[in-house]
Amino acid sequence: MKLLYFASVREAVGLSDEERDVPNEVRTVGDCIIWLAGQSVEHGAALGGQSRLRFALDHNMVTADAMLGDAQELAIFPPVTGG
Incomplete structure (x- = not known):
C-alpha cells in the first residue's frame, strides 16, 4: 500500500x-495506524x-473504522487549523 504523509x-x-x-490482520485504517506507529x-511520534x-483512502476522506479492503493508497493528515 502506498502511504502518503x-x-x-x-x-x-x-x-x-x-x-x-500491510499484514492481512490489519483490516481498518485505525488498525493500520496502530501497526504503522509500531x-x-x-x-510512533507522528501517529x-x-x-x-484525518485520513483519505484512495482519495476519499474516511474515518479510522473504514475497512482497507483493496485500497491502494492511504493519506494521513494532521488536524487542520486556520481561519
Missing part, C-alpha cells in the same frame, strides 16, 4: 510517502495521537 506527520516520519506491505520511533488525525 502530510505536514507535521510528514516532518515527524521524515518521509512524504512510502510503500509498505514500525519506528518516528512513526500516536490517532484521534486527531
